[in-house]
Amino acid sequence: MKINGTPYRSVWVDENDGWSVHIFDQTRLPFALEVMRLVSQDEVAHAIRTMQVRGAPLIGAVAAYGLALALRTDAQDAALEDNAAMLAATRPTAINLRWAIERMLTHLRPLPPAERAQAAYAEAARICDEDAAQNEAIGRHGLELLRAIADRHGPDRTINILTHCNAGWIATVDWGTALAPIYMAHDAGLKVHVWVDETRPRNQGAALTAWELGSHGVPHTVIADNAGGHLMQHGQVDIVIVGTDRVTRSGDVANKIGTYLKALAAQDNAVPFWVALPSTTIDWTVDDGIKEIPIEERAAGEVTHVAGRDPQGKVTQVQITPDGTNAANPAFDVTPARLVTGLITEKGRCPASQAGLLSLFPELG
Ligand SMILES: CSC[C@@H](O)[C@@H](O)C(=O)COP(=O)(O)O
Known part of the structure; x- marks a missing residue:
């Protein structure tokens, strides 16, 4: 996507040295757009853990480059396996991370150590190119849903879309998942407006989705997380589109x-609830998401404190709970398939079911 007219991806290799890895530090957004240079697998792991890079597809792609960085110093079998395991353990819920590391290992294990670093960079680049292409295709398949709403209501009526968290281009290598159809609809001249859930505790909606949509000129309104149900009851949401970290x-x-x-609110109000994902987010080994998907538990400080900019322009953290208050911070939840209208993938749309997924991806099941 473009920033001030210049096209960017969310991760890239330094074009001068040919090996260091660049990302945008997402913890600095929306107040500063800062490029970070990563030079070791430890720095990559730290960036993933602290959410300087985040979003399921992006952490997979960045971890792949993390392995490439590690192999520059030691490409023997033991180092390959140890570094892969260390990177895969940085965050537990998004399956793309494990998928990317497994793909890298499958590619690299048969090679002689002397060839591994170069091969790792090439494979990580392929993962990035594929992710960008898959998300663009998701955008096209999701755009059809938004066009159908426009056809029903006429071109003058704004299509109201609600999204949660950030599933835009900064959460992927390019385009985003849930936001890709919205960018395409906006570019195609459809009147769209996005209700952006703030997404406590880390506020990915308020900070990142609002920044992305604003930079692209897409009309949007940030709402408190609890406002969505009310808006749906009053006919102000035509469709919900979200991304995902793992689909069973x-x-x-x-x-x-x-x-x-x-x-739940969408079902109660007959609002379609769609989930956008590349096939790299499907975990074919898991059936029951509630019982089997590991849910990341993050630090209580993310709940007891919020970051923001003070009137002097300084970005700071403030405490919002009494001293010593206990806080729990499960970072993800699982929406059962019965509440999902359908899935938007790079191969098209399907029901949220095994039969639906197999109809699009018979070779992966
Ligand atoms: C295209 S990204 C989809 C998901 O990864 C996104 O919605 C999300 O939940 C990200 O969580 P985060 O904890 O910010 O990495």
């Missing part, structure tokens, strides 16, 4: 905490 083979969807409540 039966169509259960893990996504940022609070997604499940939006799906």
Whole structure:
């Protein structure tokens, strides 16, 4: 996507040295757009853990480059396996991370150590190119849903879309998942407006989705996380589109905490609830998402404190709970397939079910 007219991806290799890896530090957004240079697998792991890079597809792609960085110093079998395991353990819920590391290992294990670093960079680049292409295709398949709404209501009526968390281009290598159809609809001249859930506790909606949509000129309004149900009751949401960190083979969807409540409200109000994902987010080994998907538990400080900019322009953290208050911070929840209208993938749309997924991906099941 473009920033001030210049096209960017969310991760790239330094074009001068040919090996260091660049990302945008997402913890600095929306107040500063800062490029970070990563030079070791430890720095990559730290960036993933602290959410300087985040979003299921992007952490997979960045971890692949993390392995490439590690192989520059030691490409022997033991180092390959140790570094892969260390990177795969940085965050537990998004399956793309494990998928990317497994793909890298499958590619690299048969090679002689002397060839591994170069091959790792090439494979990581392929993962990035594929992710960008898959998300663009998701955009096209999701755009058809938005066009159908426009056809029903006429071109003058604004299409109101609600989204949760950030599933835009900064959460992927390019385009985004849930936001890709919205960018395409906006570019095609459809009148769209996005209700952006703030997405406590880390505020990915308020900070990242609002920044992305604003930079692209897409009309949007940030709402408190609890406002969505009310808006749906009053006919102000035509469709919900969210991303996901893991979809089970039966169509259960893990996504940022609070997604499940939006799906419940959507069902109660007959609002379609769609989930956008590349096939790299499907975990074919898991059936029951509630029982089997590991849910990341993050630090209580993310709940007891919020970051923001003070009137002097300084970005700071403030405490919002009494001293010593206990806080729990499950970072994801699982929306059962029965609440999901359908899945939008790079191969097209399907019901959130094993049969639906197999109809699009018979070779992966
Ligand atoms: C295209 S990204 C889809 C999901 O990864 C996104 O909605 C999400 O939940 C991200 O969680 P985060 O904890 O910010 O990495």
